[in-house]
Amino acid sequence: MTQTLTLRRPDDWHLHLRDGAMLAAVAPHSAGFGRAIIMPNLVPPVTTGAQAAAYRDRIRAALPPGAALDPQMVLYLTDTTDAADVVAAFRDGIIRAVKLYPAGATTNSASGVTDFDRVQPVLEAMAEAGVTLCVHGEVTDPSVDIFDREAVFIDTVLDPLRRRTPGLRVVMEHITTSQGVDYARAGGDNLGATITTHHLVINRNAILAGGIRPHYYCLPVAKRESHRLALREAATSGDARFFLGTDSAPHTDAAKLQPCGCAGCFTAPNTMSILAQVFEDEGAVDRLEAFTSLNGAAFYRMAPNADRITLTRRDTPAEYPTQITAGAETVTVFDPGFPLYWHLEDQ
Numbered sequence: 486m487t488q489t490l491t492l493r494r495p496d497d498w499h500l501h502l503r504d505g506a507m508l509a510a511v512a513p514h515s516a517g518f519g520r521a522i523i524m525p526n527l528v529p530p531v532t533t534g535a536q537a538a539a540y541r542d543r544i545r546a547a548l549p550p551g552a553a554l555d556p557q558m559v560l561y562l563t564d565t566t567d568a569a570d571v572v573a574a575f576r577d578g579i580i581r582a583v584k585l586y587p588a589g590a591t592t593n594s595a596s597g598v599t600d601f602d603r604v605q606p607v608l609e610a611m612a613e614a615g616v617t618l619c620v621h622g623e624v625t626d627p628s629v630d631i632f633d634r635e636a637v638f639i640d641t642v643l644d645p646l647r648r649r650t651p652g653l654r655v656v657m658e659h660i661t662t663s664q665g666v667d668y669a670r671a672g673g674d675n676l677g678a679t680i681t682t683h684h685l686v687i688n689r690n691a692i693l694a695g696g697i698r699p700h701y702y703c704l705p706v707a708k709r710e711s712h713r714l715a716l717r718e719a720a721t722s723g724d725a726r727f728f729l730g731t732d733s734a735p736h737t738d739a740a741k742l743q744p745c746g747c748a749g750c751f752t753a754p755n756t757m758s759i760l761a762q763v764f765e766d767e768g769a770v771d772r773l774e775a776f777t778s779l780n781g782a783a784f785y786r787m788a789p790n791a792d793r794i795t796l797t798r799r800d801t802p803a804e805y806p807t808q809i810t811a812g813a814e815t816v817t818v819f820d821p822g823f824p825l826y827w828h829l830e831d832q
């Protein structure tokens with residue numbers, strides 16, 4: 486039996502498009518989203534309004550003709566970020582947000598913040614101007630267990646930061662724990678949280694049990710099952726604080742499959758089909774649109790996309806590539822481990 490689902494065009498509030506040959510290879514797979522928050526962790530990172538404008542031009546050039554995607558640029562916060570440049574880039578419509586990476590927390594975060602006192606004036610200027618701070622929420626202290634780094638970050642970094650910067654709008658990116666869900670729920674109107682596709686699907690057993698699976702390794706690392714269930718509950722609840730940020734983060738297979746492999750799951754090609762299945766399994770198909778197409782736009786004070794997409798549930802699974810090519814390299818597409826009966830129609 487076929488069933489159809491029509492949604493406002495979805496947005497992706499956390500996306501890595503990279504640059505060069507990788508950008509050319511992956512951008513078409515996100516072209517059907519309306520808006521996407523483009524992560525600035527290039528090498529070197531996107532730290533100025535001028536760099537963000539130039540990167541936006543490269544992204545537009547990599548998109549197929551007629552693509553819906555409207556890239557929303559983000560500046561990478563460093564110890565030396567200039568508050569005036571941030572506010573000017575925001576007012577000029579070049580950037581939508583600023584990204585906080587604690588130095589060393591994740592892929593290409595070496596230029597991240599080491600001294601929170603130094604960035605405080607920037608955060609205050611952002612609060613004043615209404616610029617959103619997107620946060621990679623993990624402490625980097627090597628003595629903190631990797632599975633605890635998000636919860637410790639909330640208590641020791643995020644909560645103090647928000648208390649000393651009233652009015653700052655914050656998105657907790659890619660939350661992976663029940664503590665993240667609880668903190669976002671209690672946080673008031675200035676706090677939102679993105680949830681990835683893959684963290685709704687896998688727990689840490691998927692990475693480690695019965696053999697190590699590098700393609701499921703990302704940061705923050707997937708946690709135990711109780712946390713995955715808390716994320717599914719939050720995403721499918723309709724609560725406006727939770728919205729889709731795929732964190733689709735392509736790396737070449739050569740970079741993933743080595744003794745010290747990169748963190749990141751590439752979910753752009755099959756995200757909507759996976760999410761429709763997750764929401765169906767939770768009895769919440771009617772709340773998929775809130776998660777993918779309404780809540781994030783509302784947080785960023787933008788109208789929902791005017792047009793719509795259609796997903797059709799068929800008896801035969803949708804086909805998607807297991808790998809794509811980027812230049813001379815391959816990139817493996819996230820395998821949810823179940824068939825995808827929801828087909829995204831061409832629109």
Ligand SMILES: NC(=O)N[C@@H](CC(=O)O)C(=O)O
Nearest residue numbers: 501591592703704734748749
């Ligand atoms: N999520 C990841 O595992 N990796 C991201 C960085 C990030 O979002 O932390 C990447 O850029 O590869």
Ligand SMILES: [Zn+2]
Nearest residue numbers: 591621704705
């Ligand atoms: Zn991150």
Ligand SMILES: [Zn+2]
Nearest residue numbers: 501524732734
């Ligand atoms: Zn990311």
